[in-house]
Amino acid sequence: MTHDYLPISRQDMEKRGWEQCDFVYVTGDAYVDHPSFGTAIISRLLEAHGYKVGIIAQPDWKNKESIQSLGRPRLGFLVSAGNMDSMVNHYSVSKKRRREDAYTPGGVMGKRPDYAVVVYCNLIRSVYKDVPIIAGGIEASLRRLAHYDYWSNRLKRSILLDSQADLISYGMGEHSIVEIADALNSGLDVKDITFIDGTVYKTRQLESVYDYKLLPDYKELVSDKKRYAESFFVQYSNTDPFSGKRLVEPYEGKVFVVQNPPSKPLSQQEMDDVYALSYMRSYHPSYEAFGGVPAIREIKFSLISNRGCFGACSFCALTFHQGRIIQARSHESLLREAETLTKEPDFKGYIHDVGGPTANFRFPACEKQLTKGACPSKQCLFPEPCRNLRADHSDYVALLKKLRSIPKVKKVFIRSGIRFDYLLADTSRKFLKELCEYHVSGQLKVAPEHVSDAVLARMGKPKNAVYRRFVKEYNEMNTRLGKEQYLVPYLMSSHPGSTMKEAVELAEYLRDLGYMPEQVQDFYPTPSTISTCMYYTGYDCRTMEKVYVPVNPHEKAMQRALIQYRDPKNYDLVVEALRIAGRTDLIGFDKKCLVRPSGRRRKENGANTGAKPTVSKKKKPIRNIHKKREGNAI
Numbered sequence: 001m002t003h004d005y006l007p008i009s010r011q012d013m014e015k016r017g018w019e020q021c022d023f024v025y026v027t028g029d030a031y032v033d034h035p036s037f038g039t040a041i042i043s044r045l046l047e048a049h050g051y052k053v054g055i056i057a058q059p060d061w062k063n064k065e066s067i068q069s070l071g072r073p074r075l076g077f078l079v080s081a082g083n084m085d086s087m088v089n090h091y092s093v094s095k096k097r098r099r100e101d102a103y104t105p106g107g108v109m110g111k112r113p114d115y116a117v118v119v120y121c122n123l124i125r126s127v128y129k130d131v132p133i134i135a136g137g138i139e140a141s142l143r144r145l146a147h148y149d150y151w152s153n154r155l156k157r158s159i160l161l162d163s164q165a166d167l168i169s170y171g172m173g174e175h176s177i178v179e180i181a182d183a184l185n186s187g188l189d190v191k192d193i194t195f196i197d198g199t200v201y202k203t204r205q206l207e208s209v210y211d212y213k214l215l216p217d218y219k220e221l222v223s224d225k226k227r228y229a230e231s232f233f234v235q236y237s238n239t240d241p242f243s244g245k246r247l248v249e250p251y252e253g254k255v256f257v258v259q260n261p262p263s264k265p266l267s268q269q270e271m272d273d274v275y276a277l278s279y280m281r282s283y284h285p286s287y288e289a290f291g292g293v294p295a296i297r298e299i300k301f302s303l304i305s306n307r308g309c310f311g312a313c314s315f316c317a318l319t320f321h322q323g324r325i326i327q328a329r330s331h332e333s334l335l336r337e338a339e340t341l342t343k344e345p346d347f348k349g350y351i352h353d354v355g356g357p358t359a360n361f362r363f364p365a366c367e368k369q370l371t372k373g374a375c376p377s378k379q380c381l382f383p384e385p386c387r388n389l390r391a392d393h394s395d396y397v398a399l400l401k402k403l404r405s406i407p408k409v410k411k412v413f414i415r416s417g418i419r420f421d422y423l424l425a426d427t428s429r430k431f432l433k434e435l436c437e438y439h440v441s442g443q444l445k446v447a448p449e450h451v452s453d454a455v456l457a458r459m460g461k462p463k464n465a466v467y468r469r470f471v472k473e474y475n476e477m478n479t480r481l482g483k484e485q486y487l488v489p490y491l492m493s494s495h496p497g498s499t500m501k502e503a504v505e506l507a508e509y510l511r512d513l514g515y516m517p518e519q520v521q522d523f524y525p526t527p528s529t530i531s532t533c534m535y536y537t538g539y540d541c542r543t544m545e546k547v548y549v550p551v552n553p554h555e556k557a558m559q560r561a562l563i564q565y566r567d568p569k570n571y572d573l574v575v576e577a578l579r580i581a582g583r584t585d586l587i588g589f590d591k592k593c594l595v596r597p598s599g600r601r602r603k604e605n606g607a608n609t610g611a612k613p614t615v616s617k618k619k620k621p622i623r624n625i626h627k628k629r630e631g632n633a634i
Contacts, residue, residue: 005033005284006043007054009069021054022046023181024073026120027137028089028112029082029103029295030287031057033280036299037083038137042177044277049178051075051185057284058104058111061119064127072131075184077124078177079165080137081116083295085526087151090114093524094553095151105283105290114151117143121163132190133165134180141170141321142528144200144259145235145249146218146228148536150525155222155536158249158257160202166190168200171321172307174274175263197241198263203256212246212258213238219252225537226544232533233541239319241265242373265308265325272333275304281340298352301341302415303334305399306356310365310380311419313449314460315495315523315531318357324374326361331399335406342408349410351403360418360431362396365389382460385425393423393431400434414439420446420470421462429477436477440485444474447490450498451509458497458540458547459531493563494556495523496534496549500581503559507574507594508586510563520563522556565594 007013008031013021023046027039034040043053054073059066082089082103089112090098100107113119117139124133143159160168167190169176176198183193194201194208203209213234221228231249238244241262249257266274282300283293306328309318318324334354341347353359364370365380366388380386403412414435423432435444448467450456456463471487478485493503510516525532534540534547550556558580561573574595578586586594 003278003280005031005280006047007070008057008284008286010071013054013070016052018052020052021070021073022051022075022185023053023078024056024070025053025078025080026056026059026067026124027080027082028058028086028116028120029080030105030111030293031055031284032103032282032293032296033284034282034296034299035275035277035279036302036304038173039080039082040279041274041277042078042136042173044279045174045178045274046181048277049181051181053078059120059123061113061116061123064123067120067123067127072128075181076132076134076166076190077121077128079117079120079124079133079135079140079163081120081139082112082137085139085142086112086114086116087149088524088526091151093522100294102294105287105293107294108290117159117165118163121165125164132167132184133163134167134169134177135159135163135165136169136173136177138317138321140165140168142317142526144168144170145215145247145257146221146231147527148228148525148532149527150532150535155218155228157218157251158200158202160200160257161251161255166201167193169198170200170259171198171262171323172266173198173263174266174270194258195260197261200257200259203258204254206248206256209246209248209256209258212248215247215249217250217252226539229533229537229539229541229544232530235259235528236319236530236541237376239323240373240376241323241325242369242371243376244373262323265323265327268328268330271307271327271329275329275333275337301344301347301351302353303337303341303351303403304356305329305334305354305359306361309357309361310374311358311361311422312379312382312460314458314534315492315529317526317528320528322357324365324380325369326364328362331402334399335402338403338406338409342406347408349408351409351412353413353415354400354403355414355416357416358419358422359414359416360393360396360422362393362399363390379460381419381421381425382462383457385421389422389425391422391425391427393426393428397431397434400439404438411441412439413441415441415445417445417447420448421466424466424470424473429473432473432477433481436474436483436485437481443486443488445488445490446470449490449492450495450502450506452498452502452505455495455498455502458534459492459495489517490521491517491563492521492523493559494550496531496540496547498550498559499548500555500559500577503562503577504581504583504586507562507565508592511565511592511594516564516566520560522560562594571595 025043046053054070101109104111117135121133145158149156176196179196215231216227241264244261247259308322308326310324449461451464453463525535535549540547558573558577561570562577565574
């Protein structure tokens with residue numbers, strides 16, 4: 001096997017002695033041969049199974065010749081938008097065009113089309129009428145059935161229909177893509193590949209489909225939002241590989257989109273094998289002239305230790321894509337990769353992260369999940385930790401200790417985020433001590449998201465009291481260790497369930513904290529999340545209760561402004577929001593007020609001024625601010 005980048009041109013194929021690729025992988029990202037990129041994992045896995053894979057990265061979708069650069073593949077095309085949904089990649093939550101694409105050489109924006117999977121697949125089909133097309137990656141995975149599309153503000157059909165692809169490989173795809181390849185290689189027609197878990201196909205007849213749940217017809221979903229909420233919850237309840245049923249979504253009774261149950265999770269050995277494949281661990285050298293691919297900076301010296309998440313936040317699509325069952329690599333696998341990192345010429349002694357979707361999840365939430373899957377109607381951490389939850393950080397602590405002891409490693413950071421409620425569920429505080437003593441880079445980022453329990457319930461997050469308890473314990477541990485380390489809370493505005501009342505409640509919390517976030521994340525309705533379903537339908541699909549949804553851009557701007565009420569640019573929005581909320585008592589000169597009355601704003605420092613406060617060069621530690629907060633009666 002040649003240890004080099006996979007072919008991106010005919011010349012590369014000739015160097016390997018290839019006349020034809022088995023598969024051509026078309027991706028919306030630049031070609032980065034690193035296991036943090038789905039394109040690299042799938043193509044290297046197929047290579048390890050004996051298949052010849054070529055890469056067409058960011059083809060010119062307006063030119064048919066760009067899709068023909070490697071010729072006709074023997075078995076099929078694989079198509080992905082890249083590591084992100086192309087619309088999230090292109091647009092902010094306010095639907096403004098982003099200026100930079102971290103997955104493109106030089107960060108240049110505009111090298112992939114909107115709705116990239118649909119555009120690429122149709123481009124391929126216009127040239128190769130009968131070559132199998134398999135769509136995968138996050139964009140195809142989360143749009144595999146009817147879905148609300150925020151950018152067009154409408155309910156869209158399954159991407160399988162609009163793209164003219166033959167199959168979707170959804171989820172992480174390692175199991176399904178090898179089965180698809182072997183089936184095609186055996187001579188099976190792609191239309192007959194209907195039996196593989198983790199795939200979606202289309203059919204005009206249901207006679208051969210068995211043991212399925214029939215979803216409402218797409219036409220019915222479009223006409224009735226409540227029906228869509230009900231249908232979405234059926235989908236959500238069937239995302240587990242052990243208990244999930246086959247789902248059928250009809251389209252006017254003429255065509256049926258069939259979603260097979262999810263693929264089984266990878267074993268630890270399979271995870272280790274995936275990350276031991278012959279990656280070059282960087283972007284293709286042809287991009288060097290453009291300044292490289294910016295995304296590599298964040299992941300080059302990081303380790304992926306797990307995948308999946310049983311946190312199940314309402315606004316997160318992980319349940320639909322990676323699933324709720326944790327899959328983790330062995331210590332030996334991670335140590336080998338860490339030692340490889342230390343041999344890189346630009347390694348400075350710092351491992352930037354050891355984690356995954358949630359860093360401190362290293363095994364399934366309970367032993368039952370290994371054979372029976374995650375509970376379809378019950379969460380592991382919400383609203384309270386399940387009594388069967390295995391809250392134990394001992395394996396993670398042992399792993400981190402081993403990584404710290406590797407020669408040339410100066411520091412191992414944890415930056416991918418921890419679940420503080422899971423940390424608190426562990427009766428031992430060994431991990432908290434290790435975290436504060438060795439793995440915080442001055443600031444620990446956590447995601448309470450909000451302070452209103454009503455909003456947190458819609459988010460699927462723990463009550464604010466749980467976060468306050470974590471803050472207290474974090475402070476106490478740092479004090480015991482003699483460290484000055486900050487907490488940086490991530491907060492979200494305009495989530496379904498947040499009225500102006502809850503937005504003001506969050507502003508008052510920040511006032512008492514003495515902290516104004518530099519950045520605020522508006523809720524972003526991305527495909528296939530419970531929160532997006534709430535945003536579109538006005539119903540919480542779990543309970544079918546009606547939910548207040550801030551959808552008006554001006555109202556969303558007011559809710560965001562309240563979080564940054566000190567910024568003088570937000571003054572008018574804050575005053576308007578307070579009047580709408582009936583909280584004009586917060587406009588005045590009292591220390592509890594958020595802003596001064598109009599025309600009476602003073603340019604002095606302090607939380608009550610409308611002007612931006614002067615900030616000293618040494619910022620007040622958030623740790624101490626949180627201590628002050630704990631002493632308040634609020």
